[in-house]
Amino acid sequence: MIKGVNLFSGIGRKLLCWFLLLSILPIMVVAILTYRYARETITNELINEEAFIAEGIKNHILTILNAGEYSSQFFASDEFIRRHLEMLNNNPDNKHIIRKFNDYMVYKTNLNKDFYETFVLNHAGIIVASSNKKSIGRIEFGADYFTYGKHGTYVKDVYMNENTGEYSIAFAAPVLKKRGGKFLGVLVIRFNANRLNEIVTGKKTGIKDDAGSFLRRGMTSEAYIVNKNYMLITSSRFKENAILKQQSKTEPVTIALNYGKEVTGVYKNYMDKSVIGATRYLKKTGWILLVETEESEAYSPISKFKNRAITVVGICIVAVIFISFFVSRGIINPIILLVNGMKRVAQGDLNFRLETNLKDELGELTASFNLMTDDVKDSREKLLKLKADLEERKEYLESILRYANELIFTLDTHGNFTFINPKIKDWNYSEEELIGQHFSSILPDKQRKNIDQVIYNSSARIFEIEVLDKQKYTRNILLSTSLIKNIKGQLISILGVAGDVTELRRLEKKLVQSDRLASIGQLVAGIAHEVNNPIGVIYLYSTESLKLYEKVTNSLKLISSIPISDNANQLTEVINNLDTGLNTESRKDALKKELLHIVDDLNKYCKELVQINNVVNKHRAFLYEYLEGSVKESVRCKELISGLLDFSRQKEPEMGMSNVNDLIDNVLSVVEKQYRKEKIEVVRMLENNIPNIMMDARQMEQVIINIANNAVLAMKEAAGKVEHLGTLRKGELTIGSRFHPERECVEIFIKDTGIGISKKDLSRIFDPFFTTRKDGKGTGLGLSISYGIVKMHDGSIEVESEVEKGTTFKIFLPLKANKEQELSVVKL
Structure with a gap:
C-alpha cells in the first residue's frame, strides 16, 4: 500500500459505506417484505377462519330462535290451550280446569329439554297456568313479553329470572280465539339461555x-x-x-x-x-x-422467522465488510497516484506523465490525465500568443476612441468618470479635469435629481439631457448608457456615448413654432364649423317657435273675447224667474225662447272653442318639435365644448403598478352585457404571463372604452348594410393582451368585424373633431383624447384596417413608463 493511504478516511470510507449500503439494503428489504407478507397471510387466513366460524354460530343461533318462535306460535294455536284459557277467563276459580291446564303445560315443557317453563297469562296479565306451580297467580302485566307478546310473536332478550335465578330467553305469542280472533292471553316459553354458551x-x-x-x-x-x-x-x-x-x-x-x-x-x-x-x-x-x-x-x-432473518443479515454484514475492504484497496491506490500527478502538474511540471498497466476505467482515467497534461501544455503556448494579439487589439481600440466623433466615456459604480475620449475638448474640458469627478458635475441643477435614472438605465434607451460646458453654456445631447457586468452579474462599470444635438434642437423649435400656428388655425376652423351647425339649427327652431307662440297667443285672445259670462247671467235670470212662480202661458213661452237663444249662443261658442283647440294642438306639436330640436342641438354644443375642454385640459396621469388583464376585465364587466344585448360577441384573448406596468388605470380604462365603443358602432353600421338580405350579421369584438419581452412593452389590442376605415380616413382618425359618423352624434374628440393619454404614458397606438372586414387598434405601453420620456428619445 502506498504510504499515507488510509482506507477508513476520505474516498475509502465512502466506498466502504456504499458497498455496505448496496449489499445489505436489498437483503433487509427482502426480509422485511417477506415478514410483512407472512404477517398479512396469517391475518387474512385467521380472519377468514373466524368469519366462517362466526357465520356457523350465527346460523345455529338463528335456528334456535326460529325454533323458539315457532314453538310459541304452535303452542298458542293449540286448541286445548285456547279452550281452557277461555274457560278460565270466564270462570277463574275452576280448580279442575286449572289442574288439567297445569298438567298440560308440564307436558308441553317436557317436549324440549331446553324449556325451563311454559306458562299462560290471561288478558289481564295474570299467570293462570304454568309448568311451575309457584308461578300461578303472579301478575306479569308490566312484563315486556306480555306488552309486546299480545300484538305478535316476541323474543325477550337474555335475562335472569328473579324467582329461579336462571338465565333465560322468553318466546311469547298471543292466544287468540279461533273464531273472531278475540285476544284471550299470551303464551310464554322460558328457554334455557345457557344453550347460547354451549x-x-x-x-x-x-x-x-x-x-x-x-x-x-x-x-x-x-x-x-x-x-x-x-x-x-x-x-x-x-x-x-x-x-x-x-x-x-x-x-x-x-x-x-x-x-x-x-x-x-x-x-x-x-x-x-x-x-x-x-x-x-x-x-x-x-x-x-x-x-x-x-x-x-x-x-x-413468524417470530422464529424474524430471529433467523436477523441472524442471516448479521452474517451478510460481516461478509460484505471484508469483501468491501479488499475491493476498495484496489480502487484507491491508482486514484492516489493520479492525485500526486495532478499536484506536480499544478506546480508547473507539464512534462510529467503517469504509467499504468490497468485496462479498466482507472486505466482510461490515467490515459486521460496524460492527454489533459498535453492539452494544458498546448493551451499555455496558445495563451501566450493570444496575449500578444490582445495587446495589439487594445492599441487599435484606443485609437478608435481617441479619434471618434462622439463623446465616449466610462463611469465607475459610483458614477465617477474613469475614462473620457478627446471629444470632451469640444466642450472646453480636458480629460484630466473630469477623471474622478462625478457625472452630475456637468449637469445643471434641475437635471441632477434624475441622475440615477440616466446612469443606471438597463434598457436600450436614448436620453436627451442638458449639460453644461466649461463656460456654463447649456448643450443638448443624446446620451446612451450601457451597464457592464462581470460573469457573476455584478456591475463593474458604465459605458456612455453622447452626441451633441444643440444646433439640431434650435432648428426644430423654429419648425415646431410654425407648425403650431398652422395647427391652431386648423383647430379654430374645426371648432367654428362644428359649433356653427347646431347654433344655426337652434336659431331656426327659435324663430319658428316665436311665430307659433304668436299664433297660439291670438287664439287664446279669441277665447277671452267670447261672452260666456253674459249667457251665464241670462241663464241665472231665467232660473230666478222660474223660482218666482209666474208660470202663465205667455211667460213660459218667453222663457222658452230666451233659453233656446242661450243654447244657440252656447253651441256657437263651443264650435269656436273646438276650432281654437284644434289650432292650439296643431301648433303645440310643432312647438314641442322645435323646442326638442333646440335642446338636442344645445346638448350637442355642450358635448362639443366638454370634449374640447377635456382635450385641452388633459391632466398628468397618476402612475401606479397595474396589470392590463385586470384592467380589461374591469372594463368588460361594465360594458359586456350591453354589447351582448346589441348582438355583439365579446372575446377575451389574455396572455397569462403579462407583467405589471406603471400606468394610470382610470385613464387607460377611458382609452379602451372609447375605442371599444367606436368598434361597436362600426359593427352595428356593418350589420345595418346587410339587413335587406334577410340575415342578421353578428359582430365580434376581440380584446386581448400580449407581452413583448424583446421590446420591453405590453400590448393591448382591440379588434372588430365592422365596416373598416378607408386609407383616406386612416391618417386623420386622431385629428380633433374628425368623425365618420353620419348621424351627427360624434364629437370627433374620443380618439384624440385617447391618443393624448397613451402618449402621456410613453406609449404608442397602431391601427390596421381593411374596408368591409374590420379594424384592429394596438396600444403599446412600456414596462417602465416615465412621465417625462418619449418612446424612443427620452427628454429629461
Whole structure:
C-alpha cells in the first residue's frame, strides 16, 4: 500500500459505506417484505377462519330462535290451550280446569329439554297456568313479553329470572280465539339461555357429544354475544360472571348497533387487547356475535422467522465488510497516484506523465490525465500568443476612441468618470479635469435629481439631457448608457456615448413654432364649423317657435273675447224667474225662447272653442318639435365644448403598478352585457404571463372604452348594410393582451368585424373633431383624447384596417413608463 493511504478516511470510507449500503439494503428489504407478507397471510387466513366460524354460530343461533318462535306460535294455536284459557277467563276459580291446564303445560315443557317453563297469562296479565306451580297467580302485566307478546310473536332478550335465578330467553305469542280472533292471553316459553354458551364456547364437560358446538381455537381465542345494551349475554373465557355484567362497548359492537354493519379485522376487545376478529349482526334480536383471537398468539409462528432473518443479515454484514475492504484497496491506490500527478502538474511540471498497466476505467482515467497534461501544455503556448494579439487589439481600440466623433466615456459604480475620449475638448474640458469627478458635475441643477435614472438605465434607451460646458453654456445631447457586468452579474462599470444635438434642437423649435400656428388655425376652423351647425339649427327652431307662440297667443285672445259670462247671467235670470212662480202661458213661452237663444249662443261658442283647440294642438306639436330640436342641438354644443375642454385640459396621469388583464376585465364587466344585448360577441384573448406596468388605470380604462365603443358602432353600421338580405350579421369584438419581452412593452389590442376605415380616413382618425359618423352624434374628440393619454404614458397606438372586414387598434405601453420620456428619445 502506498504510504499515507488510509482506507477508513476520505474516498475509502465512502466506498466502504456504499458497498455496505448496496449489499445489505436489498437483503433487509427482502426480509422485511417477506415478514410483512407472512404477517398479512396469517391475518387474512385467521380472519377468514373466524368469519366462517362466526357465520356457523350465527346460523345455529338463528335456528334456535326460529325454533323458539315457532314453538310459541304452535303452542298458542293449540286448541286445548285456547279452550281452557277461555274457560278460565270466564270462570277463574275452576280448580279442575286449572289442574288439567297445569298438567298440560308440564307436558308441553317436557317436549324440549331446553324449556325451563311454559306458562299462560290471561288478558289481564295474570299467570293462570304454568309448568311451575309457584308461578300461578303472579301478575306479569308490566312484563315486556306480555306488552309486546299480545300484538305478535316476541323474543325477550337474555335475562335472569328473579324467582329461579336462571338465565333465560322468553318466546311469547298471543292466544287468540279461533273464531273472531278475540285476544284471550299470551303464551310464554322460558328457554334455557345457557344453550347460547354451549354454542359459542363449547361444553365445559370436555365431552364432544354435541356436534353443533364450536370448540375454542388456541389459548386466547374466544366467541361471545353482546346485546343491544352493550352487555355480554354469554360467558367469558377470561372473566367470571360476565353474563349481563360485563360491558363491551367496542368499535365493532358500536358500528353494528348504529349502522347494522359487520366488521372483520384488527381492533380492541372489551379487555382493551388487540385482537383479530369477525362480527355477525343478528338483526332479529339486536345481538352481535364476536369471534376473536389475540394478535400475540396469531403472529407467534413468524417470530422464529424474524430471529433467523436477523441472524442471516448479521452474517451478510460481516461478509460484505471484508469483501468491501479488499475491493476498495484496489480502487484507491491508482486514484492516489493520479492525485500526486495532478499536484506536480499544478506546480508547473507539464512534462510529467503517469504509467499504468490497468485496462479498466482507472486505466482510461490515467490515459486521460496524460492527454489533459498535453492539452494544458498546448493551451499555455496558445495563451501566450493570444496575449500578444490582445495587446495589439487594445492599441487599435484606443485609437478608435481617441479619434471618434462622439463623446465616449466610462463611469465607475459610483458614477465617477474613469475614462473620457478627446471629444470632451469640444466642450472646453480636458480629460484630466473630469477623471474622478462625478457625472452630475456637468449637469445643471434641475437635471441632477434624475441622475440615477440616466446612469443606471438597463434598457436600450436614448436620453436627451442638458449639460453644461466649461463656460456654463447649456448643450443638448443624446446620451446612451450601457451597464457592464462581470460573469457573476455584478456591475463593474458604465459605458456612455453622447452626441451633441444643440444646433439640431434650435432648428426644430423654429419648425415646431410654425407648425403650431398652422395647427391652431386648423383647430379654430374645426371648432367654428362644428359649433356653427347646431347654433344655426337652434336659431331656426327659435324663430319658428316665436311665430307659433304668436299664433297660439291670438287664439287664446279669441277665447277671452267670447261672452260666456253674459249667457251665464241670462241663464241665472231665467232660473230666478222660474223660482218666482209666474208660470202663465205667455211667460213660459218667453222663457222658452230666451233659453233656446242661450243654447244657440252656447253651441256657437263651443264650435269656436273646438276650432281654437284644434289650432292650439296643431301648433303645440310643432312647438314641442322645435323646442326638442333646440335642446338636442344645445346638448350637442355642450358635448362639443366638454370634449374640447377635456382635450385641452388633459391632466398628468397618476402612475401606479397595474396589470392590463385586470384592467380589461374591469372594463368588460361594465360594458359586456350591453354589447351582448346589441348582438355583439365579446372575446377575451389574455396572455397569462403579462407583467405589471406603471400606468394610470382610470385613464387607460377611458382609452379602451372609447375605442371599444367606436368598434361597436362600426359593427352595428356593418350589420345595418346587410339587413335587406334577410340575415342578421353578428359582430365580434376581440380584446386581448400580449407581452413583448424583446421590446420591453405590453400590448393591448382591440379588434372588430365592422365596416373598416378607408386609407383616406386612416391618417386623420386622431385629428380633433374628425368623425365618420353620419348621424351627427360624434364629437370627433374620443380618439384624440385617447391618443393624448397613451402618449402621456410613453406609449404608442397602431391601427390596421381593411374596408368591409374590420379594424384592429394596438396600444403599446412600456414596462417602465416615465412621465417625462418619449418612446424612443427620452427628454429629461
